[in-house]
Amino acid sequence: MVLEPVPCPNCGSINVVRHGKTAQKKQRYQCQNKLCCRRTFIQEYTYQGYLPKVKQQITDMAMNGSGMRDTARVLKISRNTVTQELKKNSPITVCERKILRGDQLNPNRCQLGTYTRSRNG
Ligand SMILES: [Zn+2]
Numbered sequence: 001m002v003l004e005p006v007p008c009p010n011c012g013s014i015n016v017v018r019h020g021k022t023a024q025k026k027q028r029y030q031c032q033n034k035l036c037c038r039r040t041f042i043q044e045y046t047y048q049g050y051l052p053k054v055k056q057q058i059t060d061m062a063m064n065g066s067g068m069r070d071t072a073r074v075l076k077i078s079r080n081t082v083t084q085e086l087k088k089n090s091p092i093t094v095c096e097r098k099i100l101r102g103d104q105l106n107p108n109r110c111q112l113g114t115y116t117r118s119r120n121g
Pocket residue numbers: 008009010011012013031032033036037038039
């Protein structure tokens with residue numbers, strides 16, 4: 001696993017240092033940018049819901065007809081995260097959007113995340 005620089009969510013600087021852990025055992029960071037207000041932040045807070053594994057799970061659950069609420073509950077993420085992820089993830093957008101809207105659709109027509117009827121516009 002490659003460790004990527006953790007950008008400060010406040011100023012975008014990657015000049016950050018580890019700054020202990022939270023009560024939930026999450027890594028806390030502190031921004032070292034002097035122009036920034038040097039606030040501390042938690043990586044998980046920024047990244048939660050955007051890990052490839054979580055993305056895949058969101059997609060899988062939606063494809064299986066799970067509602068946003070169920071997906072959020074099972075994956076222990078917020079419903080907003082689920083919604084954002086599904087909106088952002090363009091290959092599945094058409095199909096997922098229908099699911100999120102509550103449209104009746106045939107799961108068999110969701111292929112590779114694209115609802116076949118809408119494929120050509
Ligand atoms: Zn900063």
